Amino acid sequence: MAxxxxxxxxxxxxxxxxxxxxxxxxxxxxxxxxxxxxxLALLAVFVGMFLSLLMRIHLIWPAATLxxxxxxxxxxxxxxxTMHGTIMVFFVLTTAPQGGFGNYFLPIQIGAPDMAFPVLxxxxxxxxxxxxxxxxxxxxxTGGAPLHGxxxxxxxxxxxxxxxGEGLGADLWITSIAIFxxxxxxxxxxxxxxxxxxxxxxxxxxxxxxxxWAWFVTxxxxxxAFGVLLSxxxxxxxxxxxxxxFFVPLxxxxxxxxxxxxxxxxxWQHLFWFFGHPEVYIAILPAMGMxxxxxxxxxxxxIFGYKAMVYAIMAIGFxxxxxxxxxxxxxxxxxxxxFAFSIMTMGIGVPSAIKTFNWLGxxxxxxxxxxxxxxxxxxxxxxxxxxxxxxxxxxxxxLDIYLHETYFVIAHxxxxxxxxxxxxxxxxxxxxxxxxxxxMMNEPLAKAHFWLTFVGxxxxxxxxxxxxxxAGLRRYSQSTEVAYILKLLPLQRxxxxxxxxxxxxQFIFVVNLFWSMFKGAKASDNPWExxxxxxxxxxxxPHDNFGGRTPVVNNGPYExxxxxxxxxxxxxxxxxxxxxx
Amino acid sequence: MGLVLLVVIWLITLFSTYFFVAKTxxxxxxxxxxxxGIDHHFTVTFFLMGFVFVAAQLALGYLVWKYREGGSSxxxxxxxxxxxxxxxxxxxxxxxFVGLNxxxxxxxxxxxxxxxxxxxxxxxxxxxxxxxYFRYPGPDGKFGLTKPELEDASAGGEAALGLDTHDPASxxxxxxxxxxxxxxxxxxxxxxxxxxxxxxxxxxMRFKQDAVPGLAIHMHxxxxxxxDYEIACAELCGLGHYKMHGMLKVVSQEEFDKWMAAREAEKx
Numbered sequence: 001m002a003x004x005x006x007x008x009x010x011x012x013x014x015x016x017x018x019x020x021x022x023x024x025x026x027x028x029x030x031x032x033x034x035x036x037x038x039x040l041a042l043l044a045v046f047v048g049m050f051l052s053l054l055m056r057i058h059l060i061w062p063a064a065t066l067x068x069x070x071x072x073x074x075x076x077x078x079x080x081x082t083m084h085g086t087i088m089v090f091f092v093l094t095t096a097p098q099g100g101f102g103n104y105f106l107p108i109q110i111g112a113p114d115m116a117f118p119v120l121x122x123x124x125x126x127x128x129x130x131x132x133x134x135x136x137x138x139x140x141x142t143g144g145a146p147l148h149g150x151x152x153x154x155x156x157x158x159x160x161x162x163x164x165g166e167g168l169g170a171d172l173w174i175t176s177i178a179i180f181x182x183x184x185x186x187x188x189x190x191x192x193x194x195x196x197x198x199x200x201x202x203x204x205x206x207x208x209x210x211x212x213w214a215w216f217v218t219x220x221x222x223x224x225a226f227g228v229l230l231s232x233x234x235x236x237x238x239x240x241x242x243x244x245x246f247f248v249p250l251x252x253x254x255x256x257x258x259x260x261x262x263x264x265x266x267x268w269q270h271l272f273w274f275f276g277h278p279e280v281y282i283a284i285l286p287a288m289g290m291x292x293x294x295x296x297x298x299x300x301x302x303i304f305g306y307k308a309m310v311y312a313i314m315a316i317g318f319x320x321x322x323x324x325x326x327x328x329x330x331x332x333x334x335x336x337x338x339f340a341f342s343i344m345t346m347g348i349g350v351p352s353a354i355k356t357f358n359w360l361g362x363x364x365x366x367x368x369x370x371x372x373x374x375x376x377x378x379x380x381x382x383x384x385x386x387x388x389x390x391x392x393x394x395x396x397x398x399l400d401i402y403l404h405e406t407y408f409v410i411a412h413x414x415x416x417x418x419x420x421x422x423x424x425x426x427x428x429x430x431x432x433x434x435x436x437x438x439x440m441m442n443e444p445l446a447k448a449h450f451w452l453t454f455v456g457x458x459x460x461x462x463x464x465x466x467x468x469x470x471a472g473l474r475r476y477s478q479s480t481e482v483a484y485i486l487k488l489l490p491l492q493r494x495x496x497x498x499x500x501x502x503x504x505x506q507f508i509f510v511v512n513l514f515w516s517m518f519k520g521a522k523a524s525d526n527p528w529e530x531x532x533x534x535x536x537x538x539x540x541x542p543h544d545n546f547g548g549r550t551p552v553v554n555n556g557p558y559e560x561x562x563x564x565x566x567x568x569x570x571x572x573x574x575x576x577x578x579x580x581x
Numbered sequence: 582m583g584l585v586l587l588v589v590i591w592l593i594t595l596f597s598t599y600f601f602v603a604k605t606x607x608x609x610x611x612x613x614x615x616x617x618g619i620d621h622h623f624t625v626t627f628f629l630m631g632f633v634f635v636a637a638q639l640a641l642g643y644l645v646w647k648y649r650e651g652g653s654s655x656x657x658x659x660x661x662x663x664x665x666x667x668x669x670x671x672x673x674x675x676x677x678f679v680g681l682n683x684x685x686x687x688x689x690x691x692x693x694x695x696x697x698x699x700x701x702x703x704x705x706x707x708x709x710x711x712x713x714y715f716r717y718p719g720p721d722g723k724f725g726l727t728k729p730e731l732e733d734a735s736a737g738g739e740a741a742l743g744l745d746t747h748d749p750a751s752x753x754x755x756x757x758x759x760x761x762x763x764x765x766x767x768x769x770x771x772x773x774x775x776x777x778x779x780x781x782x783x784x785x786m787r788f789k790q791d792a793v794p795g796l797a798i799h800m801h802x803x804x805x806x807x808x809d810y811e812i813a814c815a816e817l818c819g820l821g822h823y824k825m826h827g828m829l830k831v832v833s834q835e836e837f838d839k840w841m842a843a844r845e846a847e848k849x
Contacts, residue, residue, distance in 0.1 A: 075820035149817045155794055156777040156819060162710075163819040249795025253776045254710065255734040255741075265778055265793050299648070305662035330780060330815075332772075332793045335693035339686060346678040353674040354667065356637065361666070363644040365658040370582035370649065378645055382590055385637040386597075389630040392678060398685045398692070399623055401789050402608065405780065405815040455589065462597045466606035471784035475817045481824040482813050484609065484784070491606065561657040568657070 016543035026126075028118035029543060033125050034104030035436065040129060041096035041425075042510075047136070048087040049503055051080045056496040060489070062478045075164045077477035078147035082165075083139070085150025086173065089279065090180050091132050093421050097286035098222070099128065099187060101428045102215040104436065106191060108534040109209050111200025111551040113544040116193040120186050127183030135176035138169040146170035149475060151276070154247035154268040155260075158239045161253045171240060174233050181230035184222050191219035200533070202553035206310070207572065209532050209557040210303065213310055214289025217317040221278045221285075224321065229275035232268065239263070269331055273324035280417050281320045284384075285313060287424020288355060291380045293557075294427055295359055297530045298374035299366025300568050302558040305358045312351035312358075319348040329397040330404045338397040345395035352388055356381065367561075371528070372446035376427035379454045380420050386458075387416025390465065405475075408468025411461045419457045426453070426509070433513075434527050438539045439520030445512040449505060456502030460495055467491045531569050532557050583649030590642035594635055601631065612806035612831070613786040618688045620787070626681060697769035697801035702762055705771045707742055708779030708792040709734060711821030713812060714742055717755040719845065724771075725751020732775060755844040761830045763837035764807045772798040780816035783829055791816055804831040 017023045027033060057064060058072040058080075065071050072080075103121065107114055115121045138145040146165040148157040156162045157170055195216040199208075208216075238244040239260070247268040248260035296303040303309060325333060325341035359381050368374065390412040393399050403409065426449075433441050472479075472488045479485045479492065526535040533553070537546050551573050559570035562577055570577055600606065611620055647653070705716040705724055718724045725748045732743035739746075739756045746752075762768050772781055774792040782789040788802045812827035832840070 073820075074823060078817070078820060078822070147820060153778055153817065156817065159777075162777055250729060251774075251776055251794040252729050252732050252734075252743075255732045257729055258776075263795075265795065300650075300657040302659065302661045304660070305664075305667050308662065308667045330789050331791050332796050332798045335689070338693070339689065342682055342686075343679065346682045347675075349678045350671060350674045354671055357666075357670045358662070360637075360640055360644060361662065363641075363648055365660070366648045367650045367657040368583065368645055368648050370586070370645075375582075375586075378586065378641065382593075382638060382641055385634065385641075389634045392630055392681060393623075393626055396622070396626065396682055396685050396689075398619055398689045399626060401692075402619065402623075402784070402787050404789055405782070451589070455593070458593050458597070462593075462600075466600055469608055470606045471609065471782075471813075473782070473813055473815055476823040478823050481826050482811055484811055485813070488606070561659045563659055 026122055028114070028122055030103050030107050030115045030118070030121055031436075031541065033121050034100050034102070036125050037095055037099030037103055037128070038101070040125075040132060041092050041100055044087050044091035044095065044132060048084050048092060049506065051084040051087070053499065053503055055080045055084065056499045058477065059479070059492050060496050062480070074477040075147050076144070078149070078475065079145040079165050079169075081475055082147055082149050082173070083135070083145050086135060086177070088418065089150060089283070090177065091128075091135070093283035093417065094184065094279070095128060096425045097290075097421065097428070098191075098215060098218055098282065099125070101290075101425075101432065102191060102218070102286060103187075105432065105534055106212055106215050107194060107198065108537065108541060108545050109212050109532050110195065110198060110203050111533050111546070111553060112194060112198035113546070115190050116198055117190050120190050124183045124186035124190065127179055127186065131176045131179035131183060134172050134179060138172040138176070141168045141172065143167040143169050146173045151272060152236070152268075154236065154239070154263075154265045155249075155251065155258070158236060158248050158260075159253060159258055160240070161256070161258070171237065174236050174240070178230055178233040178237070181226040181233065184226040185230070188219040188222035188226070191215055192223065195219070200551050200553055206307070207553055207556050209289075210292040210306070210309055210313075211286070211289040213313050214285045217313050218282050218285045221282050221317050221320060225275040225278040225282070228271055232271035232275070236268070266328070266331055266333060269328050270324070273327045274321070276327065277324040278317075278320045280413070281316055283417050283421045284424075285316065287380060287421045288313070290424045290428050290431075291359065291377045291384075292355075292362075293532075294373050294377035294431060295362045295381075296558040296560065297528055298369045298371055298377070299363055300369070300560045301362055301366040302556075302560055303358070304361030304364075305354075306556065306558065308354055309358055312354045315351040316348060319344055319351070323348060326395055326400075329400045335397075342395055342397055346392060349388070349392060349395075356385060356388075371430070372441070372443055372450060373427045373431035373528075375447065375450040376423045376430065379450065380423040380427065382454075383415055383420040383423060383457065386462075387412060387414075387420055391416070402471070403468060405473055406468035407464040407472045407474055410474050411464035411468060414464070415457070415461050419461065429513070431528065432534075433516065434523030435534055435539055435541070437517050437520070438523055439516055440523050440527065441516040441520060442512050445508055449508040449512065452505035452508070453502060456498055456505060459498035460502060463491045463495050529567070529569050531555070531559055531571050533572055536571060536573055583646040583652065587642040587646040590638055594638040594642075598631065598635060601627070609785050611785065611787055612804055612808065612810065613788065614803035614805050615688065615692055616785075616787045622685045622688060625684070629677065629681065693800075697799065698767045701767040701769040701801060703769050703771065704760060704762065705773065706760070706781055706792065707773045707775065708781065708814065708818070708825070709741065709775040710777065710819050711814070711825040712741075712758070713760075713781070713825070713827040714738075715757045715760040716742060717757070717841065717844075718750075719753025719755055721750060721753055723750040725749075725754045729775070753845060753848070755841065755848070757844065759828045759830060760812065761832060761837060761840050762804060763834040764804055764831050766834070767801050767803045769799060769801045772800065777818050778816045779814050779818045779825065782813050782815035783810055784813070785810045786829070789815055804829075807831045807833060
């Protein structure tokens, strides 16, 4: 085994490139590719956030004329909805935690010199980048971006005549998603192979940090889910352009026959959500891994129930593929299947609850250091609980009858899949920035950023529960046409104001990020006194990660406050300790 | 810092919970036979999940304050967890979540596993960009044929539905822009859509069902309060989604009969 592994290492250690293009643009180095993914996601998140700001403005001032953009029409509002969702889900929540941090730190945390397939890694980034360019291009073509929502339900998304933006804009949208899927599939293969084959001597599966477990399971989910979405996307493109009818039955638009017959709109929903639900876990699992890691590091305590955490990640991944139908209780699918999907969905609450208990157990009897990454990890737990407990409402078809498509759903998935995941990304940024850039981020600015974002996220999304319980519907560009929805306008006003403040406070983060890159205090190799392998190497890590040496692992990833140890942490490469319970 | 976190997390919990408990914004009063059961289960879920929410947030706030560095604890304890505890909370949450689900399954079954009663009032509900049309079969109890090639959306009414006037069963069909139904009778709705997916949502009836092109979906509900209720489209259907609005008028049986007779008279 050892010889096999060292042979694998030798074949993947490539020489450090010298030219700018090979070093920073078409790089094979997983660290550079990780940063490329990260900055792509950073660009995407600001685009997505700007779109949401326009949505918030339109919701409370539908007739407002904006500088450069003019008036936002109802159809424009829906293109904002569509592009906000697509950009955030694919190019932020999938790209940053997995493509960004996973790429950078998975090989280092398992003691590998690089990913298993460096060329594939480069290709997967540039494919993803191309996907983003194609998506953004949809804004600039005739008819503009599509208005069918990020879920692209057919026939709305399949017919050019279904609305403005459903022409070339919709073709670009689905092409972009297909391209993204190809990139994600390449990335997933790479992550899985790397985790299985490239671990350093002594890095058994059960000594892997929980971040690595999370990236590994996320990659498996990606491999199984993105292939299905890719197929669905190709079929949709054929329906749109080649006259097939996979998703479109006999029907008319405005009295004109569409020329399609025999297709099933529900087939699209099944294929989409077979991807779409695992996608939720693709977004949140890395954040869970991150949170586990940080709670242990900054409580100076071993993670509570490491094995339970690993099994919970696996259970969430496994069950994640059996629950897609809970998006379709009202779709016309058989009501008997709703029963099965509902039980499975409630079941997924169990591993989620186990993780929460273990996080609280980790804090208990710790010695908590309130660094900025730790604050975001604690914030993650709070938001994960809040976003999680609205799940059992929506998972029960009898309550979903009422809540489906209301803002209650928006509140639920934004808190758990959006904000909680973003908190994971922020925590990871503050935690790993010293390793990536060799400098510390400014701590007072980071804390200000935390408080504003934490309170702001609650101020935005908590009122959406109330709005949804009053049957306020999502994807409504104006509240003016339905009397009971009009009465809820004050809630929308409050949310918009909260969004303004929260979005503004994100600039604190950006300023801190770029300022610290050049002006931050120099970081030591292990500023947080953490135990995993990225902290044994230089800061920033050399091209082959460990400067020609291959680490040998003797300990688990979370050995803090070990009795009789010289320090309150034992590195994974330190001489083996006998773990006691 | 620990204390600030405790205060902020507890305050957020307090504010959030207040508006739920005070019911400042809440579900509209239920007006269908199923509403009471659904609302009851909503309340049960609400209390259980509310308890979990409050307990978890209070615990989180307390723990980060209590175990802060420089606080009462001298040294972090060296513990890798507790298998008994893991088993206990796994079993407890399984019972909570699966039990909650089973408790509601009978309501779902009553709503969706059985067909409408034989004496139900039949209404065909058709969604198209961006209007709802309601069709009644008339005295013969049969809906006339509709053909997509006959649809003329701009003409409205029967023409919008593409009603084939040569079919004898279509002679007495009544097409309306508002939905009028008698109180305390089961209503069987047959949901259709011409173009894209729409969703027929009547919040007060606790009733929602997608209308899907190519499908005729049969569902039923029983209004138990007379009055006017808003119908909203709950599935994104295009640029006019937000104004795809309709009215459901629940009236006494006599008023319903009178209304229906007047519509039939108009047709002759």
